[in-house]
Amino acid sequence: MRLDRLLANLGVCSRSECRNLLRAGRIGVNGAVRARPDTDIPENAEITLDGKRLDTRLTRHLMLYKPAGILTAAEDARQKTVMDLLPPMYRHLGCMPVGRLDKDTTGLLLLTTDGEMNHRLLSPKRHVDKVYLAHVDGALDENDVKAVAVGIDLGDFVSLPAKLEIVSPDTGRLTLREGKFHQVKRMFAALGKPVTQLHRCAFGPLRLDEALLPGAFRELTGEETAALYRAADMEK
Numbered sequence: 247m248r249l250d251r252l253l254a255n256l257g258v259c260s261r262s263e264c265r266n267l268l269r270a271g272r273i274g275v276n277g278a279v280r281a282r283p284d285t286d287i288p289e290n291a292e293i294t295l296d297g298k299r300l301d302t303r304l305t306r307h308l309m310l311y312k313p314a315g316i317l318t319a320a321e322d323a324r325q326k327t328v329m330d331l332l333p334p335m336y337r338h339l340g341c342m343p344v345g346r347l348d349k350d351t352t353g354l355l356l357l358t359t360d361g362e363m364n365h366r367l368l369s370p371k372r373h374v375d376k377v378y379l380a381h382v383d384g385a386l387d388e389n390d391v392k393a394v395a396v397g398i399d400l401g402d403f404v405s406l407p408a409k410l411e412i413v414s415p416d417t418g419r420l421t422l423r424e425g426k427f428h429q430v431k432r433m434f435a436a437l438g439k440p441v442t443q444l445h446r447c448a449f450g451p452l453r454l455d456e457a458l459l460p461g462a463f464r465e466l467t468g469e470e471t472a473a474l475y476r477a478a479d480m481e482k
C-alpha cells in the first residue's frame with residue numbers, strides 16, 4: 247500500500263497532509279525520512295511520526311459491547327450503526343461485523359478486517375457456539391430444555407440440537423451454533439415464551455469482557471485472536 251494511503255487509512259493524516267509531514271521530515275520509513283507519498287510500504291515496515299513508532303497493522307479484530315438501539319450494519323442512511331461507535335480508522339481498514347445482532351439485542355459483537363475468517367466463523371459446519379442470555383415472558387421448564395435439545399420446528403426449518411439452561415424461571419442461557427435471522431427469538435416464541443430481552447455473552451472462544459461498558463470496544467488479545475483463528479480452522 248502507498249505510504250499516503252496507509253497513513254490516511256490509519257487516521258494519522260489526510261493524503262495531502264502526508265505530503266507536508268514528509269516535506270517537514272516528520273515521517274520515517276525504516277529509519278529514513280526521505281520517503282515519497284507514493285512509496286510502496288512493505289508489511290512490517292517501521293513507520294514513525296516525530297520519532298514515535300506507529301501501529302500500522304492492517305488486520306484488526308475487535309470485541310464490541312453492542313448497546314440496545316444500534317443497528318448491526320456497515321452503514322445506514324438514517325439510523326446509527328455499530329460502525330458509528332468506532333473511530334473512523336476501523337472503517338477505513340475494512341472492519342466488518344461478524345454476523346448480526348438485532349437492534350434491541352445487547353452484548354458481544356465481533357468485528358474483523360479478515361473477510362475469510364468472518365465468512366468461516368458464520369458457517370454452521372464450523373460449530374462456533376454462540377451463547378445468549380434470554381429474558382422471557384413465561385416460566386421456562388424441563389420441557390423447554392428437551393425441546394431445544396431435540397430441535398424446534400420453526401416452519402421453514404428445524405433448529406439444530408442446542409442447549410438451554412434455566413437460570414431462573416424467566417431467564418434462560420441458550421447455546422447454539424446456528425445464527426439464522428431472529429433465531430433465538432423465534433425459538434422462544436415457538437415455546438410460547440417470547441423474549442423480552444436478549445444479550446449475547448459469548449461467541450466461539452470469546453467471552454464478553456466484563457470491563458467493557460455498553461457501547462465500548464477493545465481489540466482482541468493475541469490469545470483471543472489465535473483461538474478465533476483455530477475456531478475458523480485457519481492457520482495464522
Ligand code: URA
Binds near residue numbers: 346349430431
Ligand atoms: N437471535 C435473535 O433472535 N436475535 C439476535 O439478535 C441474535 C440471535
